[in-house]
Amino acid sequence: MSNYLKTPITRRQCLNLLAKAGGSSAVLHAAGLFGLTATPAAASPVSLKPLMGKKRTVLILGAGISGLTAAYELERAGYSCRIIEASHRIGGRVMTLRHGDFIDELGAPQICPFDDAPNLYFNAGAARIPAHHSGILHYCRLLGVELQLFCNHNKNCYTQDDAIFGGKPLRIREYEADVRGFIGELLAKSAGADAKAELPFNAEDLEKLVSFAKAYGDLTDDLRYRGSERAGYASGGITAPGVLKTPRPLADLLRSDFAAGAMHFAEIADQAPALMTPTGGMDSIVRAFLRQLTSDIQLNCQVSNIQLLPQGVAVTYLQQGERYTEQADYCLNCIPAQLVSGIESNLPANYLAIMRQLGRGKLTKIGLQAKQRFWEQEDIYSGISWTNQDITQIWYPQHDAFKAKGILLGAYSWVPEISDRFAAMTHPQRLATAIAQGTKVHTDYAQHIESGVSVCWQRMNHMLGCGAVWSEALHKTGFALLQAPAGNHYLIGDQLSMHPGWQEGAVRSAWHALADIERREATRSKKYSTGVMA
Amino acid sequence: MNKARLLMLWRTALPGLLLLLSHSVAAQSQQPNAQYCLVCHGSAAQGNAAIKAPNLSMLPGWYLQQQFTAFRNNWRGNAAEDIHGKEMQAVAGNMSDAEIQQAIAFIRSLKPAAQPQTEGITADLQHGRQLYQTCQACHGSRGEGNAQLKAPPLAGQQRWYLAQQLSAFKNGWRGNQTNDDYGQTMRRFAQSLADDQAIDDVVAYIDSLASPAKQ
Numbered sequence: 001m002s003n004y005l006k007t008p009i010t011r012r013q014c015l016n017l018l019a020k021a022g023g024s025s026a027v028l029h030a031a032g033l034f035g036l037t038a039t040p041a042a043a044s045p046v047s048l049k050p051l052m053g054k055k056r057t058v059l060i061l062g063a064g065i066s067g068l069t070a071a072y073e074l075e076r077a078g079y080s081c082r083i084i085e086a087s088h089r090i091g092g093r094v095m096t097l098r099h100g101d102f103i104d105e106l107g108a109p110q111i112c113p114f115d116d117a118p119n120l121y122f123n124a125g126a127a128r129i130p131a132h133h134s135g136i137l138h139y140c141r142l143l144g145v146e147l148q149l150f151c152n153h154n155k156n157c158y159t160q161d162d163a164i165f166g167g168k169p170l171r172i173r174e175y176e177a178d179v180r181g182f183i184g185e186l187l188a189k190s191a192g193a194d195a196k197a198e199l200p201f202n203a204e205d206l207e208k209l210v211s212f213a214k215a216y217g218d219l220t221d222d223l224r225y226r227g228s229e230r231a232g233y234a235s236g237g238i239t240a241p242g243v244l245k246t247p248r249p250l251a252d253l254l255r256s257d258f259a260a261g262a263m264h265f266a267e268i269a270d271q272a273p274a275l276m277t278p279t280g281g282m283d284s285i286v287r288a289f290l291r292q293l294t295s296d297i298q299l300n301c302q303v304s305n306i307q308l309l310p311q312g313v314a315v316t317y318l319q320q321g322e323r324y325t326e327q328a329d330y331c332l333n334c335i336p337a338q339l340v341s342g343i344e345s346n347l348p349a350n351y352l353a354i355m356r357q358l359g360r361g362k363l364t365k366i367g368l369q370a371k372q373r374f375w376e377q378e379d380i381y382s383g384i385s386w387t388n389q390d391i392t393q394i395w396y397p398q399h400d401a402f403k404a405k406g407i408l409l410g411a412y413s414w415v416p417e418i419s420d421r422f423a424a425m426t427h428p429q430r431l432a433t434a435i436a437q438g439t440k441v442h443t444d445y446a447q448h449i450e451s452g453v454s455v456c457w458q459r460m461n462h463m464l465g466c467g468a469v470w471s472e473a474l475h476k477t478g479f480a481l482l483q484a485p486a487g488n489h490y491l492i493g494d495q496l497s498m499h500p501g502w503q504e505g506a507v508r509s510a511w512h513a514l515a516d517i518e519r520r521e522a523t524r525s526k527k528y529s530t531g532v533m534a
Numbered sequence: 535m536n537k538a539r540l541l542m543l544w545r546t547a548l549p550g551l552l553l554l555l556s557h558s559v560a561a562q563s564q565q566p567n568a569q570y571c572l573v574c575h576g577s578a579a580q581g582n583a584a585i586k587a588p589n590l591s592m593l594p595g596w597y598l599q600q601q602f603t604a605f606r607n608n609w610r611g612n613a614a615e616d617i618h619g620k621e622m623q624a625v626a627g628n629m630s631d632a633e634i635q636q637a638i639a640f641i642r643s644l645k646p647a648a649q650p651q652t653e654g655i656t657a658d659l660q661h662g663r664q665l666y667q668t669c670q671a672c673h674g675s676r677g678e679g680n681a682q683l684k685a686p687p688l689a690g691q692q693r694w695y696l697a698q699q700l701s702a703f704k705n706g707w708r709g710n711q712t713n714d715d716y717g718q719t720m721r722r723f724a725q726s727l728a729d730d731q732a733i734d735d736v737v738a739y740i741d742s743l744a745s746p747a748k749q
Contacts, residue, residue, distance in 0.1 A: 086573075106574070107624025302569050304577035318569050339573065342582030344647075356583045424620050459621065462573055464585055 045138055046511050048077035048518050056521070059084065059315050059326055062334030063297055064092020065126075066493045066506035068289040069139065070332045073514055081295040082326065084317055086302045086335070086462040090290065093125035093466060094503065096281035097367060097453050104461040108427050113451040114369050114407065119400035121281045122367030122407045124455040125466070126503050127395075128152065128275045135507035136285070140278065143288035150277040151398050153266035154383020160441045161256035161388045165248070169385070169441050172263075174231040174245060177218065179259060181225030182250040184217015262386040270502065279399070285503070302462075303335060306345035308487035332513055334493040334506075337468055337482070351486050354478035359469030360458050361501060362419035366391070366411035366434045368452040373406045374442065389437040390418045410434040410452060423456040430454040467500030483509075485516060567633075568640030574621075580647035581692040586618040591647040592690040596681055598638045600716070602626050609714040613707040646690060658731075662739030665732060668723060669740075677743040684716045689744040696737045700724050704733075 056079045060067045063085040071081045087104060089095075099116035103109065103124075114120045128150045129136055140147060155173035164170075191209045201209065213219065218228035227244035229237070234245045253259060266272050278284035304323065305316035313331035316323055333340065340347075341355040375381075375396045382398035395409035411434045413419050422430050431452045438445040457466035470479065483496050490513040497505030572579060574587040581589035590598065604610045611623025629637070669688075674680055677689030688696060701724075702708045709721025727733055 106570075106621065107626075107628045109628070302572065302577075304572065318572070321569065338584035339582070341584040342572075342574070342576035342580075342587070344577045344580070358584065360584075420617050423617075424614070459624070461570070464574065 046073045051078035057328040058330045059328040060332045063090040065503045066510040067334045069507050069510040071295045083297040084301040085299050091286040094282050095125040096283040097122045097124050105459045112453050119403050120407050123282045124365050126282050128277050130270045133504035136503040145284050145288045146279040147276040148279050150275040151382035152271050156379045157383045157385040158441050159258045159386045164252050164256045177228045177231035178247045179253050181217040184213045184219050185225045187213035188223040313489050331489045333491050360465030361467035362416040362458040363414045363466040364419040364422040364456045366454045368408045368410035368449045370406050370448045371450050374448045385441050391434050391437045423459050468495035568637045578647040579641050579644050588695040589692050590641045591644050595638050595642050597686040602634050609711045616707045657734045657738030662735035665736040666739050677740050688740045693741045697733050700733045
């Protein structure tokens with residue numbers, strides 16, 4: 001341990017060490033200490049007052065994270081909840097695929113062909129949790145969901161772009177070291193005597209700036225970039241002296257879109273280290289909720305009518321061709337807005353008009369089962385390789401190193417046009433495309449891949465999209481309107497958050513609605529106690 | 535949730551997998567899963583603008599059958615840009631003949647549903663009425679359709695959908711395939727519409743034909 005303490009280490013290095021030493025709870029605790037989580041461990045984010053004998057019923061439409069969060073909190077306060085779910089499964093877009101799972105894509109149903117093994121799973125929806133998403137982490141902590149670190153940025157992964165180096169993949173560490181070297185050199189040069197007049201710096205400040213440039217680019221004492229060990233040695237480095245790689249020309253590096261895009265991906269607040277993910281698959285969170293919930297959850301119930309009543313909400317649904325109607329004091333509706341707009345209702349016209357204008361998030365993920373963990377032979381354990389082809393990314397599992405097989409993410413695109421192209425293919429065509437494109441990153445890719453799944457979220461039954469797409473204009477005119485209740489009906493889910501597509505958005509939107517119910521119940525109680533009927 | 539029960543539930547939800555199943559489970563799946571249609575086309579098959587799914591409830595069985603054929607024959611959903619056509623094409627391609635018959639029967643069992651008013655389209659109804667003179671020979675003076683001529687009813691269809699399909703015929707997404715005779719006929723008429731404004735005008739007129747039914 002003392003060796004580590006001699007040199008400053010990054011938070012992530014430290015969290016990694018802690019993870020090895022103390023497991024996930026140690027990581028979480030430490031993350032709090034580093035100021036990465038907003039909620040102290042003991043804080044209770046929602047405070048629904050217990051009903052104390054009052055009877056209140058709540059219908060929750062949809063068994064994804066927002067619905068499960070709402071049910072959990074409401075149950076604890078004594079509300080009677082019923083969850084109605086349209087699909088065959090619980091979890092919504094928290095979908096971890098394993099051997100034999102059914103993938104209900106419109107027109108392209110699949111059965112997950114992965115081998116039946118605990119390490120062979122694919123998070124086809126939510127896959128990572130930033131440490132500041134304290135809402136969903138609150139439930140992980142509370143419900144005992146074991147977490148492990150998830151890596152978005154691994155310098156040993158590749159960047160591949162047909163525009164540079166003949167399309168050959170380059171290690172991200174080499175690309176970044178060279179770009180930073182050249183930028184450092186430019187900065188050091190521009191911080192020379194001439195800069196003094198233009199910048200409000202004194203001589204000492206300039207000296208500091210030059211020191212920064214030198215450290216940033218790993219420059220030599222004459223402020224030149226001549227290659228860096230950061231790029232990885234061309235040879236040697238352990239029992240023989242390390243030989244630096246020759247820097248690539250800056251103009252060539254910049255010709256790849258990586259410089260202006262993916263290189264900075266892990267700088268995004270929600271994508272930056274340290275990220276986490278539940279051990280064994282994201283649906284550990286769903287299972288943890290289900291261990292606590294006592295509410296009835298009905299699957300295969302497709303809502304066909306929503307009627308706001310003076311004192312509640314009536315919901316009609318179709319199950320196996322039969323229609324059933326249920327009434328409740330409140331309705332928390334997690335159905336994607338693009339589908340709600342097709343459900344008969346007496347919801348206000350302006351409310352429905354906003355829904356009709358929301359876009360459908362188009363995201364595609366492909367999961368591939370590899371016979372061998374060939375990436376480990378290339379010094380890759382977790383992280384993301386980038387390519388300018390449609391597959392965009394290859395993810396390597398952060399779990400189960402050295403096991404016989406593994407599941408890769410073979411494609412992930414959130415660009416609508418790209419996702420449309422995948423959606424237009426048959427499932428075998430999608431896999432063939434993912435393998436052909438992946439071969440530009442890993443030469444023998446095809447011989448390692450033995451099966452796969454493809455999930456085009458805009459085609460998934462009962463979803464028809466992943467995350468609502470709000471235009472800036474629509475957000476201004478419509479967000480507050482949809483977020484507010486219509487009668488006793490609340491539209492919730494990640495679609496009604498600034499974080500569509502994230503579990504945190506789902507949790508927070510549920511909390512937002514619960515806070516409003518709490519406010520209304522408090523008013524109701526007060527009226528009752530003063531003799532005025534609510 | 536019991537995993538075995540989950541497995542059973544999803545299997546009953548997918549007629550295409552029946553071959554994999556035991557007879558007892560197969561028996562439960564006799565219930566047509568035509569409610570699948572309603573996910574996109576709306577709970578009364580009235581259409582859903584957000585999904586770009588048309589009103590099916592006002593369409594006759596022969597037309598629904600014809601369009602299933604069109605999707606399966608690649609007459610519709612073939613163009614790379616026709617994203618929504620491709621969605622339906624995938625579904626049609628995955629359905630057996632029996633399932634298609636079940637789905638049509640299910641849709642026909644629903645009451646024709648009114649379509650919601652489309653906001654914010656300005657159109658010249660008089661111009662639309664003039665343009666519709668050409669349409670009415672096949673589609674009827676009240677947009678009621680004509681089974682003999684294989685012309686579907688138009689009145690009561692979602693306005694945005696009619697406009698979208700006129701554009702699709704015009705730009706060759708529909709009516710551009712060798713054996714699609716009815717599609718080819720329609721394409722010639724759609725091409726006679728000068729521009730988007732002409733499309734909006736004729737669609738507004740068609741929409742006005744359905745107005746009495748809406749009240």
